[in-house]
Amino acid sequence: AQTVTQSQPEMSVQEAETVTLSCTYDTSESNYYLFWYKQPPSRQMILVIRQEAYKQQNATENRFSVNFQKAAKSFSLKISDSQLGDTAMYFCAFMGATQGGSEKLVFGKGTKLTVNP
Amino acid sequence: DAGVIQSPRHEVTEMGQEVTLRCKPISGHDYLFWYRQTMMRGLELLIYFNNNVPIDDSGMPEDRFSAKMPNASFSTLKIQPSEPRDSAVYFCASSIGTSGAGELFFGEGSRLTVL
Numbered sequence: 001a002q003t004v005t006q007s008q009p010e011m012s013v014q015e016a017e018t019v020t021l022s023c024t025y026d027t028s029e030s031n032y033y034l035f036w037y038k039q040p041p042s043r044q045m046i047l048v049i050r051q052e053a054y055k056q057q058n059a060t061e062n063r064f065s066v067n068f069q070k071a072a073k074s075f076s077l078k079i080s081d082s083q084l085g086d087t088a089m090y091f092c093a094f095m096g097a098t099q100g101g102s103e104k105l106v107f108g109k110g111t112k113l114t115v116n117p
Numbered sequence: 118d119a120g121v122i123q124s125p126r127h128e129v130t131e132m133g134q135e136v137t138l139r140c141k142p143i144s145g146h147d148y149l150f151w152y153r154q155t156m157m158r159g160l161e162l163l164i165y166f167n168n169n170v171p172i173d174d175s176g177m178p179e180d181r182f183s184a185k186m187p188n189a190s191f192s193t194l195k196i197q198p199s200e201p202r203d204s205a206v207y208f209c210a211s212s213i214g215t216s217g218a219g220e221l222f223f224g225e226g227s228r229l230t231v232l
Contacts (some may be wrong), residue, residue, distance in 0.1 A: 035220075043206065045223035091160065104150065104173060105221055107160040 002027045002094050006108035013082045014116050020067075021077045021111050023092030031097040034068065034075045035105070040088040048090070051075065053097070082115045089113075119143075123209050123224035131232050135197040138227045140209030141190055150221060151184055151194050152208040160208075166192065167214065199231045 003026045013019035025034070036048040051059045051068050058066050063083075067076045079086055092108040122141040130136055142149050150165040164174040169186045177184070181200070186192040196203055206228050210221040 042225070043228075044225050045208065045210070045221075047220055050220065104162050104165055106162070109159040 002029075002096065002106050004092050004094050004106055004108035006092055006111050008111045009109070010112045010114070012114040012116055013079075015082055015084060017082055018078060018080045019082055019113065021079075021090050021092075021113065023075045023077070023108060025073050025075065025092070025094050027073070027094065027096070029096050033095045033097060034066075035093040035095070036064070036066070036075075036077045037091045037093060037107075038086075038088045039091065039110070040085075045091070049077070079113075084115050084117060087113060087115045121209055121211055121222055121224035123207075123227050125227055126225065127228045127230075129230045129232065130199055132200055133198045134231075135195065136199045136203075136229060136231075138194040138207050138209075138229070140192045140194070140224060142192070142209070142211030143222055144190065146211035146213050146222070147189075148212045148214045149186060149192050150210040150212075151192070152210065154206045154208060154226070155204075163194070163207075196229075199229075201231045204229055204231050 005024045007022055032053045034051045038046045038048045049059050049061045049064050051066055058068050063080045065078045089110045089112050091110045094106045121143055124139045147168050151163040152160050153163055154160050161176055163176045164184045165172055166186045182196055184194045206226045208223050208226045210223045212221045
């Protein structure tokens with residue numbers, strides 16, 4: 001079974017600075033997808049960024065980027081120019097890429113990020 | 118599109134009562150997932166459906182929990198009888214499986230409190 005580990009329960013960063021959230025996972029599959037979801041106090045889960053394991057290039061979405069190290073099974077999220085609105089729980093998630101499409105998403109326990117003014 | 122719609126947003130009930138949580142997925146999505154979120158256990162997958170058929174219910178805690186998807190636009194998660202340890206936020210999510218990207222779109226969740 002796949003597992004996802006987020007070793008930082010809480011982190012804080014000053015506004016406009018950069019912060020990196022860690023995630024490691026365990027799987028025997030060769031192809032899969034990795035995600036970072038954000039859950040603000042409003043509770044809604046929002047996709048931040050995703051990475052296909054077969055792609056070498058790290059995904060980026062504006063201020064958000066990942067450092068995907070397939071051999072090390074590591075998938076960290078970097079937030080640049082942090083904003084107050086980035087304050088939220090961040091969840092790393094794994095999904096196996098089976099034929100036929102979607103499968104279940106396995107989540108880490110989350111990292112609570114606070115951006116301080 | 119309105120997104121995934123869940124109801125009720127909040128539910129407070131007494132131990133032993135039946136609870137029904139409802140979900141309307143995004144139109145055209147063929148996968149539907151029920152997750153439970155607690156402080157202790159994080160986000161746990163309870164069950165998921167593909168084209169209205171349950172695929173994996175291994176996460177359903179016990180027989181007190183049941184889920185149905187009578188059609189492509191509606192699903193329910195029922196707890197009968199409810200217990201205080203069922204208190205959690207229950208999320209419904211949907212996705213298009215054929216995209217291969219597996220992005221799940223979540224509802225706003227139903228916060229259940231069992232007294």
